[in-house]
Amino acid sequence: MSDISPEQVVTPASAEEVAEIVRAAIADRNQISTRYISPSDGNSSSDVVKRVNLQKMNSVVEYPARDMTVTVEAGMPVSELGGILAEEKQQLPIDGFAPSISVGALVAGDATGPRQYGYGTLRDYVIGIEAVDGQGRIFHAGGRVVKNVAGYDLCRLVVGSRGSLGILTRITFKLKPLPACSMLRSFRFRDTAGLDKSLGRLNVTAANPVLLDFDFGAAAPMQQQTDGSGSGNEHFPQTLHIGVEGTEAACRWQLDELRKDCAEGEQFESDDSASAVEQHCRNAEYCWNDNVIRIRTIPSKLVTVASELAATGYSSQGHAGNGYVFVKKEAGDGRIRAICEEVVSRHSGSVSQWSVDHPADSTDVLSLRLRNTFDPHSVFCN
Amino acid sequence: MTTADTGTTSCVITADFLTELAAIVGCARLLDSRDELLVYECDGYVVEKSVPDVVVFPEDAAEVVAIVAACASYNVPFVPRGAGTSLAGGCLPVGGGVMIALTKMRRILEINLRDRYAVVEPGVVNVNLTRALAGTGFHYAPDPSSQGACTIGGNVATNSGGPHTLKYGVTVNHVIGIEFVSPQGELIEIGGPCGKGNGFDLPGLFVGSEGTFGVVTKVWVRITRNPAAYRTMLAIFDSVDDTTQAISNIIGAGIVPAALEMMDKGIVGALEEAFHFGFPLDAEAVLLIEVDGLEVAVDAEAETITRLCKDSGAREVRLSQTEQERALLWKCRKQAFGAIGRLSPSYCTQDGVVPRTKVPEILRFIAEVSKRHDIRVVNVFHAGDGNLHPILLFDERNTEQVKRVMLASDEILGKCIELGGSVTGEHGIGVEKISFMNRLFTDEDLAVMEDVRKAFNPQGRCSPGKLLPTAGACGMEHIEKNLPGRQAAM
Ligand SMILES: Cc1cc2nc3c(=O)[nH]c(=O)nc-3n(C[C@H](O)[C@H](O)[C@H](O)COP(=O)(O)OP(=O)(O)OC[C@H]3O[C@@H](n4cnc5c(N)ncnc54)[C@H](O)[C@@H]3O)c2cc1C
Numbered sequence: 039m040s041d042i043s044p045e046q047v048v049t050p051a052s053a054e055e056v057a058e059i060v061r062a063a064i065a066d067r068n069q070i071s072t073r074y075i076s077p078s079d080g081n082s083s084s085d086v087v088k089r090v091n092l093q094k095m096n097s098v099v100e101y102p103a104r105d106m107t108v109t110v111e112a113g114m115p116v117s118e119l120g121g122i123l124a125e126e127k128q129q130l131p132i133d134g135f136a137p138s139i140s141v142g143a144l145v146a147g148d149a150t151g152p153r154q155y156g157y158g159t160l161r162d163y164v165i166g167i168e169a170v171d172g173q174g175r176i177f178h179a180g181g182r183v184v185k186n187v188a189g190y191d192l193c194r195l196v197v198g199s200r201g202s203l204g205i206l207t208r209i210t211f212k213l214k215p216l217p218a219c220s221m222l223r224s225f226r227f228r229d230t231a232g233l234d235k236s237l238g239r240l241n242v243t244a245a246n247p248v249l250l251d252f253d254f255g256a257a258a259p260m261q262q263q264t265d266g267s268g269s270g271n272e273h274f275p276q277t278l279h280i281g282v283e284g285t286e287a288a289c290r291w292q293l294d295e296l297r298k299d300c301a302e303g304e305q306f307e308s309d310d311s312a313s314a315v316e317q318h319c320r321n322a323e324y325c326w327n328d329n330v331i332r333i334r335t336i337p338s339k340l341v342t343v344a345s346e347l348a349a350t351g352y353s354s355q356g357h358a359g360n361g362y363v364f365v366k367k368e369a370g371d372g373r374i375r376a377i378c379e380e381v382v383s384r385h386s387g388s389v390s391q392w393s394v395d396h397p398a399d400s401t402d403v404l405s406l407r408l409r410n411t412f413d414p415h416s417v418f419c420n
Numbered sequence: 421m422t423t424a425d426t427g428t429t430s431c432v433i434t435a436d437f438l439t440e441l442a443a444i445v446g447c448a449r450l451l452d453s454r455d456e457l458l459v460y461e462c463d464g465y466v467v468e469k470s471v472p473d474v475v476v477f478p479e480d481a482a483e484v485v486a487i488v489a490a491c492a493s494y495n496v497p498f499v500p501r502g503a504g505t506s507l508a509g510g511c512l513p514v515g516g517g518v519m520i521a522l523t524k525m526r527r528i529l530e531i532n533l534r535d536r537y538a539v540v541e542p543g544v545v546n547v548n549l550t551r552a553l554a555g556t557g558f559h560y561a562p563d564p565s566s567q568g569a570c571t572i573g574g575n576v577a578t579n580s581g582g583p584h585t586l587k588y589g590v591t592v593n594h595v596i597g598i599e600f601v602s603p604q605g606e607l608i609e610i611g612g613p614c615g616k617g618n619g620f621d622l623p624g625l626f627v628g629s630e631g632t633f634g635v636v637t638k639v640w641v642r643i644t645r646n647p648a649a650y651r652t653m654l655a656i657f658d659s660v661d662d663t664t665q666a667i668s669n670i671i672g673a674g675i676v677p678a679a680l681e682m683m684d685k686g687i688v689g690a691l692e693e694a695f696h697f698g699f700p701l702d703a704e705a706v707l708l709i710e711v712d713g714l715e716v717a718v719d720a721e722a723e724t725i726t727r728l729c730k731d732s733g734a735r736e737v738r739l740s741q742t743e744q745e746r747a748l749l750w751k752c753r754k755q756a757f758g759a760i761g762r763l764s765p766s767y768c769t770q771d772g773v774v775p776r777t778k779v780p781e782i783l784r785f786i787a788e789v790s791k792r793h794d795i796r797v798v799n800v801f802h803a804g805d806g807n808l809h810p811i812l813l814f815d816e817r818n819t820e821q822v823k824r825v826m827l828a829s830d831e832i833l834g835k836c837i838e839l840g841g842s843v844t845g846e847h848g849i850g851v852e853k854i855s856f857m858n859r860l861f862t863d864e865d866l867a868v869m870e871d872v873r874k875a876f877n878p879q880g881r882c883s884p885g886k887l888l889p890t891a892g893a894c895g896m897e898h899i900e901k902n903l904p905g906r907q908a909a910m
Binding site for chain 1: 579613
């Protein structure tokens with residue numbers, strides 16, 4: 039924040055004030071953003087980018103816990119929301135974010151983490167929104183009930199739109215109960231055939247894993263090493279981490295099943311602490327690092343994709359059950375994206391990087407029209 | 421030659437246009453005689469009727485592209501239609517024009533168990549996908565009660581739900597990609613097996629657009645693992661208040677059953693007469709509750725639910741002892757509409773939603789409205805979601821009674837809004853509920869939605885007169901306003 043003067047940060051206290059800020063920016067031909075934009079940021083098309091900080095819009099609008107929904111202002115920190123929900127033994131089961139970020143940023147960024155395997159993603163939890171578009175119009179979609187098909191589902195559209203269609207001011211989430219107990223197990227594998235076989239079995243396991251993550255070591259002497267808990271053991275270059283939830287008896291029963299499913303692997307590092315799943319999910323924040331290349335493929339191609347990356351010297355990790363592969367890009371490594379794209383082009387999927395690929399840059403005709411509808415004056419700087 | 425009016429533009433169905441359509445689909449897959457067209461004057465919502473000028477039955481996406489392109493060049497409106505089970509008039513050809521019936525596009529193109537998705541044509545009947553998955557350990561989760569007839573294309577357009585969507589989510593939670601023909605006649609693919617990619621969630625936006633964004637020609641859906649075990653219970657209550665309290669207590673205890681359905685005395689009586697299940701005829705209401713998951717966990721959940729029901733005043737909680745008993749219980753629930761015919765010559769089903777804790781209040785209100793307007797109302801609905809289906813019974817020959825049905829429906833839906841809910845949980849706005857849109861949304865909300873419609877459907881040729889009041893205000897003159905007729909549903 040050091041290189042942005044205080045007067046360029048505005049802190050509205052209501053959706054109406056956000057709308058005024060948008061209208062003023064249109065009149066002054068300025069741009070605004072809810073994220074920090076450094077002056078050197080190439081995305082800005084205007085000299086002045088005002089940062090809209092929603093820190094004053096951080097309250098709970100309504101939390102009817104027995105309805106299992108909550109409506110909050112978009113500036114509320116996610117960690118604070120988590121604490122409020124935990125008091126009622128409830129949760130918004132979304133991982134993969136820095137705890138300090140706001141719920142607005144969480145939704146706009148469509149944060150996803152390990153437990154998306156069991157719980158789905160934000161598109162499954164946002165049931166109502168209030169936002170201000172690039173014409174300064176305050177608009178709503180969805181509502182406060184868990185089932186509602188009135189009107190177009192603009193909730194889905196704003197999830198992951200990264201601020202390019204509007205500034206979220208209020209969000210209603212559907213919630214889940216907190217599990218009584220959760221457990222994590224890790225299995226390591228000597229070869230990819232064994233890993234693939236286990237993954238095939240896990241797809242139809244009698245257990246009900248909430249997360250199914252992997253680490254895949256590079257075959258060659260490691261040029262690149264990812265963050266997190268890479269196995270780092272050349273005899274067991276691949277690892278699976280599997281999390282289960284339920285009553286303690288249900289968790290233990292599931293762990294027995296998983297041992298059968300992962301017959302080709304060897305269980306290690308059994309962390310029996312109550313927070314092992316939570317800790318694992320927290321570690322997965324790396325996925326959102328600017329320096330991580332993200333590949334989305336279909337789960338059946340995962341081992342092939344990770345093996346081919348390993349053969350070129352890159353280790354990877356990610357969410358095996360959902361086909362997410364993350365590869366860390368070291369400073370000065372100009373080749374990696376091209377390698378990932380080449381690997382993916384042989385199989386199926388897409389490659390992206392948080393700092394490079396933005397939905398607002400989509401060039402298909404529908405996305406362009408929607409952008410033009412929601413932000414005709416290009417007032418939002420992404 | 422007939423004239424159709426979309427409200428914004430008028431169109432003329434010329435012989436040239438018909439010849440062009442016939443060249444695309446062949447005469448055998450084109451209907452244009454008045455007698456044949458009458459079948460298509462309405463869907464499951466029979467209050468409003470409008471006959472299309474022509475119905476075509478394409479067999480593949482290329483034919484849909486050609487049909488839509490012809491409509492564009494002759495400026496003729498068109499409306500997609502699946503099985504026609506919409507309960508909101510979604511298929512009504514407002515102002516006439518072309519009806520594109522997708523029922524001949526009914527192939528399951530791919531089933532990929534390892535990656536948990538299937539690719540289907542839009543005319544695939546919902547239950548046929550689950551049938552095709554039998555024995556694999558997977559199923560297609562959205563299970564509308566109409567699943568034996570309705571199509572996946574129609575489900576995508578209306579974002580259908582069903583009894584098991586309480587735990588598994590509605591259609592949008594299971595659609596990962598869509599191929600559709602835009603109103604300009606382009607074939608567009610959004611999403612796919614790997615989801616939405618790096619862009620906007622266009623498949624998410626498309627689901628629930630009620631046919632106003634284009635014609636769906638292919639859908640990528642997620643398939644879901646079958647639960648290892650179920651426990652299905654029937655909880656019997658002597659008072660409606662106790663029943664709704666039990667619902668609230670179950671959800672409040674942090675248990676999300678796979679399904680939690682309520683049926684009141686009126687519906688239970690009709691079901692017993694139809695299916696001889698052994699429902700207690702003196703009970704005021706019953707709850708059909710299913711928990712599913714791990715074999716080791718379901719018994720404990722079933723026990724907790726039994727205790728919560730009993731604490732709330734349940735007279736008895738019966739556990740289904742056999743798979744046959746469970747299947748019969750579900751058959752009763754899913755075919756409840758069929759039994760309603762035993763109660764009354766005509767009926768009208770509503771689709772309101774309230775926050776789950778407001779279920780007791782809305783049911784008391786419905787009872788009061790029923791009494792005040794002297795209209796019998798029975799209830800069978802998705803209680804766990806707060807999604808009500810009050811069924812108003814009447815005789816359509818009695819015009820004065822019909823008026824009271826309309827008034828009572830309006831009051832019930834108005835109350836749903838007042839309690840923080842919505843006027844539709846799964847049936848859609850269609851033409852039926854357009855007048856409620858500006859009670860649910862602000863003018864700005866509707867202006868934004870209108871702009872979104874224009875991004876997909878700039879000329880408004882695709883499904884005119886649906887979903888948004890801006891379009892609904894025009895073109896409605898052509899609709900023959902009949903009396904509310906028989907209307908099946910839940
Ligand atoms: C007895 C009964 C029980 C029901 N139970 C439920 C229930 O439990 N849950 C629920 O959600 N609904 C229920 N419904 C309502 C109805 O079945 C659903 O809305 C269903 O999704 C409609 O599917 P359909 O194929 O009949 O579509 P149609 O009725 O033919 O069309 C519905 C809408 O979808 C559009 N559409 C159809 N196909 C396409 C396509 N290929 N591309 C673009 N748009 C298209 C139409 O234009 C229309 O707007 C019930 C209806 C009945 C009669």
